Amino acid sequence: MKNKLKPKAGKSTSHATLQAADLTDVRDTIRKDAYTGHTAGLAGGYLQANLAIMQSEYALDFFRFCQRNPTPCPLVGVTDAGSRFMTTLGLDLAIDTDAPAYCVYRDGVLIETPTNISNLWQSDMVAFALGCSFTFENALMNAGISMRHIEQNVTVPMYRTTIELVPAGPFSGGMVVSMRPIRETDLDQITKITAQFPHAHGAPVHIGDPATIGITDVSIPDWGNGVDIREGEVPVFWACGVTPQNAAIAAKLPLFISHRPGAMLITDVDERANPPILK
Amino acid sequence: MKNKLKPKAGKSTSHATLQAADLTDVRDTIRKDAYTGHTAGLAGGYLQANLAIMQSEYALDFFRFCQRNPTPCPLVGVTDAGSRFMTTLGLDLAIDTDAPAYCVYRDGVLIETPTNISNLWQSDMVAFALGCSFTFENALMNAGISMRHIEQNVTVPMYRTTIELVPAGPFSGGMVVSMRPIRETDLDQITKITAQFPHAHGAPVHIGDPATIGITDVSIPDWGNGVDIREGEVPVFWACGVTPQNAAIAAKLPLFISHRPGAMLITDVDERANPPILK
Numbered sequence: 219m220k221n222k223l224k225p226k227a228g229k230s231t232s233h234a235t236l237q238a239a240d241l242t243d244v245r246d247t248i249r250k251d252a253y254t255g256h257t258a259g260l261a262g263g264y265l266q267a268n269l270a271i272m273q274s275e276y277a278l279d280f281f282r283f284c285q286r287n288p289t290p291c292p293l294v295g296v297t298d299a300g301s302r303f304m305t306t307l308g309l310d311l312a313i314d315t316d317a318p319a320y321c322v323y324r325d326g327v328l329i330e331t332p333t334n335i336s337n338l339w340q341s342d343m344v345a346f347a348l349g350c351s352f353t354f355e356n357a358l359m360n361a362g363i364s365m366r367h368i369e370q371n372v373t374v375p376m377y378r379t380t381i382e383l384v385p386a387g388p389f390s391g392g393m394v395v396s397m398r399p400i401r402e403t404d405l406d407q408i409t410k411i412t413a414q415f416p417h418a419h420g421a422p423v424h425i426g427d428p429a430t431i432g433i434t435d436v437s438i439p440d441w442g443n444g445v446d447i448r449e450g451e452v453p454v455f456w457a458c459g460v461t462p463q464n465a466a467i468a469a470k471l472p473l474f475i476s477h478r479p480g481a482m483l484i485t486d487v488d489e490r491a492n493p494p495i496l497k
Numbered sequence: 498m499k500n501k502l503k504p505k506a507g508k509s510t511s512h513a514t515l516q517a518a519d520l521t522d523v524r525d526t527i528r529k530d531a532y533t534g535h536t537a538g539l540a541g542g543y544l545q546a547n548l549a550i551m552q553s554e555y556a557l558d559f560f561r562f563c564q565r566n567p568t569p570c571p572l573v574g575v576t577d578a579g580s581r582f583m584t585t586l587g588l589d590l591a592i593d594t595d596a597p598a599y600c601v602y603r604d605g606v607l608i609e610t611p612t613n614i615s616n617l618w619q620s621d622m623v624a625f626a627l628g629c630s631f632t633f634e635n636a637l638m639n640a641g642i643s644m645r646h647i648e649q650n651v652t653v654p655m656y657r658t659t660i661e662l663v664p665a666g667p668f669s670g671g672m673v674v675s676m677r678p679i680r681e682t683d684l685d686q687i688t689k690i691t692a693q694f695p696h697a698h699g700a701p702v703h704i705g706d707p708a709t710i711g712i713t714d715v716s717i718p719d720w721g722n723g724v725d726i727r728e729g730e731v732p733v734f735w736a737c738g739v740t741p742q743n744a745a746i747a748a749k750l751p752l753f754i755s756h757r758p759g760a761m762l763i764t765d766v767d768e769r770a771n772p773p774i775l776k
Binding site: 274277278281282285286288289293295296298299306344384386387416492493495 | 556560564565572574575585623665666695772774
């Protein structure tokens with residue numbers, strides 16, 4: 219049995235401590251703002267999700283945008299308008315408190331990065347949860363494929379591309395991708411493994427020459443950090459959950475809230491569940 | 498090369514004639530109201546879809562309903578509000594003319610079954626396309642598994658069940674399933690094959706005893722026709738595209754339009770495409 223944590227508001231808990239905790243304790247600690255960091259490696263086996271929160275009037279177009287671009291925007295849950303609870307992903311999963319930190323944008327400009335958004339909640343808000351790459355990274359690492367950005371303890375490199383998205387209302391633009399260097403001999407295996415996770419971006423969208431998808435210098439990402447690509451390795455690109463966030467920011471919604479990158483919403487659903495709906 | 502058809506409005510074309518035609522000719526014939534029958538076996542290899550058309554104010558809840566119940570409601574496309582064109586599924590796929598026939602419901606009551614709905618179109622309408630069982634039936638028949646209802650030339654039997662759906666706004670109720678008798682020795686194979694088509698209801702939701710899912714007499718379906726279950730066969734139940742239609746009728750929307758059962762929208766997209774988005 220895992221340690222029983224007794225988090226207190228204002229008391230900070232470390233990532234290392236939380237790694238030894240079970241889902242209930244991780245949730246409780248985050249909810250009390252006692253942990254505000256990244257969620258990689260926490261509550262192993264449970265689906266983690268990107269968050270996109272907006273006013274109801276934009277929700278139908280955002281929904282369409284996700285349906286039309288499912289590889290970068292793999293929708294795994296949506297709330298009823300005004301509800302703080304994502305009931306299909308957790309028994310009491312509260313959108314306004316259960317991610318470690320949030321980014322609040324007004325008219326496309328980042329205003330603040332609070333640890334909860336309870337005081338910003340409005341009766342017309344709709345929250346979308348979208349699958350994230352942690353799921354397939356866990357599967358790759360379990361298969362013995364190392365992740366360079368994790369080895370180097372940096373954020374995965376992410377890039378704007380010229381891969382056009384199918385627009386919907388105010389949402390459009392190019393796909394954002396993440397990159398992981400992979401040994402040439404592992405390419406078949408990593409493609410097969412990640413294809414099994416359509417709710418976590420699925421198989422790579424591009425393997426090899428970055429210029430083909432509009433990336434001029436792979437050592438200089440648009441988000442995250444550059445990582446070494448060693449001899450015998452090729453850059454492999456997956457659709458990235460920053461895509462919908464980026465599109466929503468560019469759409470300059472009056473109010474748009476996301477999780478803070480890396481600080482995901484941890485759900486009650488098994489990361490292998492398909493469909494990702496709580497039974 | 499297939500025969501070039503020259504359909505004329507008012508002139509009726511037979512199913513047998515259309516079976517020899519290519520997608521363009523099938524589309525054209527249906528669009529001109531020269532074919533109003535079922536679409537099984539037409540334009541082989543192209544994705545066929547159920548249609549659910551409603552006013553924009555109900556669309557966000559219907560979208561949620563599909564996201565929360567993806568097995569019976571596998572969403573494959575959605576239009577912009579007021580647009581007659583489902584651009585992600587066809588270059589000029591017109592929702593109001595390109596299904597052979599439609600069912601028009603007002604306040605939950607079937608009013609008419611026209612061959613096009615051009616005169617009913619409103620600027621606030623949203624059309625949803627949902628995958629259908631024709632896709633997996635084709636795959637099963639290609640693997641040598643016969644479909645009893647096709648052998649007997651009747652409509653597949655469909656049943657209300659006690660499998661509860663996750664509600665969204667006015668949409669709720671029980672799952673509707675279709676049934677096909679399958680030899681016990683084929684059960685593993687049919688499960689594996691149909692699981693490959695998540696956009697066409699995927700693997701069976703139940704195998705065996707109908708009473709477990711609330712079906713009292715399998716010989717008396719709620720829709721379609723009863724079929725023989727022979728020695729060595731078991732009834733196998735798949736989620737059915739009548740589910741969302743049934744939920745929308747029960748919700749008594751002021752105006753709800755579906756395709757006429759069996760007379761599907763034939764798209765430009767390969768039925769094996771995943772995601773089902775036109776490149």
